[in-house]
Amino acid sequence: MSAAVIDAPEAEATGHSVSPGEIAIGVIIGRTSEFFDFFVYAIASVLVFPGFFFPFVDPLTGTLYSFLVFALAFVARPVGSFAFMAIDRAYGRGAKLTIALFLLGGSTAAIAFLPGYRDIGALAIALLALFRMGQGFALGGTWDGLASLLALNAPESRRGWYAMIPQLGAPLGLIVASLLFAFFTSSLPAADFLDWGWRFPFFVAFAINVVALFARLRLVVTPEFQRLYETRDLQPERVGVTLRREWKTIVIGAFAPLASFALFHMVTVFPLSWVFLFTQEAPTRFLLIEAGAAALGVAAIIVSGRLADRYGRRQLLGASAAVIAMFSGFAPQLLALGEVGEIVFMLSGFLLLGLAFGQSSGAVSSNFATQNRYTGSAITSDLGWLFGAGFAPLVALWLSANFGLLASGGYLLSGALATMGALWFNNELGRTS
Template structure:
């Protein structure tokens, strides 16, 4: 295994980079999905009991989007902190905000005890979670790509993406156990809170490994890991930022349509036990891991752009199966997770290398936060609103909108790339 020396004579192996990147991303997504699942099965009853179940869930999903709205703001604040204190302290501060707000959510009283203050406090804590998530951008994925062998870029680009399905496996497993061993009353009273406390404990452990790698000097060109002047970034790199923002939208829209939306739909419109849906999703997330790995293997053989075209086209076919959520939810869930892994595995790795080295870190950070905002923030809410107004088939329209945006962006990106080569 190749070793990379830093100026302090400490050796950092590729194994250490890979392990730390996976650990960091799994813990990030674990906390992400702990809140996401609770927003479907806990918060509508706990914080909005004075509304009908559908409206309460819509309000819960509206608060769910606040973290994504906060992420671009956090990116701008994080630039200032990084410029003054450095990348390591920026990440530490962001993760402390994330951890504190997450634990605070687990301690919040419900509407019956605190009235309207309860959902307002939840909104504040959710916004702070977004500040923590957006500010914790650490560039580890860029370090991994920079250190990867040139002929295996696709495989190494998918490694950070494993955090999505693996993080969901951990979060869903925890809820599956809690809902299985506790009564409904016990789960709503105190059981769900343990999931948020677990997030803080896991993040503290992962923080040390992440900081250790952030402090390593990998030698060579450090430009890809430096923050660039914001005005110059927008003036000169607006095109790759726009492409990087909208290219992964199909996979990001699918993200919450297979993780959060089925839980809400099962509770509101079917008699399916929530434990069954969680079990199907656990099985699906495992398939999603294989989908991510498959995307990396195929990307090195047929190219990332071809993989993205194939996965985007398959999402159209997946939309035809959304009706199975009514009576056979495992069909849509299993197929959806497998396709999610395949689409998500390479969606965000195509453009970053098109940034000049000095803009790569900042450009990728800005585009990542904007992608989550446009692609994923309102997916559960849009799916539920469309379903409530027109029927389950209409929820597929949100997925199709992501497919259209990704397809148009990929087409324009290929034309732009050909002009650059010419």
């Protein structure tokens, strides 16, 4: 298959050929906007929400409560996938994306208007939880199949290269969110930031969602892409049917990326919370460190594509999981060594995250029957994020606060062991099938 032209007969009928590059642009735009939303909420859940919504407890307990609300989106996401797959079957991918992204943007913008606990009491917490679940429910509908389309149409010798493209959205979204919050925390007095300054990134997230929506619709609803989806059997199957037919692949696929998903939060949300709670450092400086480390993560994700094409995606995932297991045994303690330790932890963590996370998406998706790949990939992603990432900040912070920083590595170690176990089981299943 040519890298420049995909599905030539269908493309010629419309006078336009669809290239992997076009698909890649849509994937990056979509993922970056989603992760920007994600990190805007995550950063606010550390810097703002504990005092704003939970002023009746100490800062540590308030942050733990904030992380508990944070996890609600990951619980709601599979439910959203179930509902939006039905919309996809009934009204099409364009309708599904439009509804999902406006719900996501609307839930995000609504958080920016919320009054605090001191204004309306427990109702403020209830509304925060409701809109957080709205974000997660909407994320279940943002699956557009472009990542699967990209994987299916990538040249055989460059599968690893194209597999890493969707993952670039995570560090790119973090860089923009971190820099935006760093700007507001550095340019506003603390009282003003905590009163109204934190709300602006949520408005920006809504605007980015609208732009991303039209950019993605421009691709997925065109005749060229519709034909491409159809010829690749990337059509929504009923969730129940997919679970019944593909439950083994879904379970393996959900556990295979847990090492990178656990590390994802260990180098993004958790260290910000620990530094903010247990040191006297200003959040602006650490947000800048985080943005710089995320830039290294972008480079590492790109390198992962080259390594995967040379040595194999599953081999790279297995090797990186083993290194993550070793990393979990000492790295969290670096956060207690001041600025130098924090920089070393963040840079080494993002370097390792990029290599692992770059190939974690759809690691076993080729095992799906073609008619189940679209729905199966969405379910697998939802469950992987739920098991590997949803409760990571909560568990890591609780462990480190009660048993020391080294204990927080236990969660990371469990993710690494889950990945190695899933990859081993997948290999065994491949030999017997």
